[in-house]
Amino acid sequence: MNAAQDDFFNFQKGPLDDSGWTIKNVLSLPIVNKKEEIVGVATFYNRKDGKPFDDMDETLMESLTQFLGWSVLNTDTYDKMNRLENRKDIFQDMVLYHVKCRKDEIQNILNTREWFDKEPNECDEDELEEILEDELPDSEDAEIFEFHFCDFEYSELELVKCGIKMYYELGVVDKFHIPRETLVRFMYSLSKGYRKITYHNWRHGFNVGQTMFTLLMTGGLKRYYTDLETMAMVTAGFCHDIDHRGTNNLYQMKSGNPLAKLHGSSILERHHLDFGKTLLRDEVRLPSPGAGVVRDELPPLTE
Ligand SMILES: [Zn+2]
Secondary structure, eight states: OOGGGOTTOOOOOSOSSTTOOOOOOEEEEEEEOTTSOEEEEEEEEOOTTSOOOOHHHHHHHHHHHHHHHHHHHHHHHHHHHHHHHHHHHHHHHHHHHHHSOOHHHHTTTSOHHHHHSSOGGGSOHHHHHHHHHHHSOOHHHHTTTOTTOOGGGSOHHHHHHHHHHHHHHHTHHHHTTOOHHHHHHHHHHHHHHSOSOSSSSHHHHHHHHHHHHHHHHTSSGGGGSOHHHHHHHHHHHHHTTTTOOSSOHHHHHHTTOHHHHHOSSSHHHHHHHHHHHHHHHHHHHSOOTTHHHHHHHSOOOOO
């Protein structure tokens, strides 16, 4: 339509400003995104040759505005993605707050307040070692080297202590200068990361770690691996079912659990791995005396 000749439109006849610029003709098109929503309007003024815009111009500009629509959608999506990312970080922070070993909880093992009247991070490694020597179980009495080890006689906290003792027996605490506080907090957090369910609970996680430990130490497999590898294998055993929900992968798929949407296959297995890595990463980041040594010697965790 020729809008300028239509009574409905009241076009300004004279120049718009001091520069003398006058609107002679206008081509205005909606900017539509991929979802068929109008997200803006593109307006073109005054064809260079002074003639009115024609059908050809309209077709040309239509394809241009299509690109504009897509890029607006892309920007919107990018914006939404950033917001989701922030929301995810907040949720992760909330979850970690409840999983991570609290300051009062670490005192159940590293009772520095009772021993030295200070917090673990105020103690040096020798002081922490003194407490652990007293607090950790005797390996033989606790039967951690035995294939017939049975967790029934132990509380969940005692299993955390047994787990810490295994790292000592593997000889990796001194070799990799693992800060005592980090080790204790990590094992404690692991035990809290398991849900209170019938089978796939912390006891099960511990049992798999202990079996791995026994295979290496009592079964003699340790000589085939480096210390870093043995440490990783036992840690993997402890972590292997963390945050298990007591239901299988098919259940996650059929119930439409977000985990099934995130992971295409081995749904829960990938989740245990993610969760374990998150806990490890979180511990390594925390400032602790000597923590830098571990950070330098261990290869970086990859996604
Ligand atoms: Zn398992």
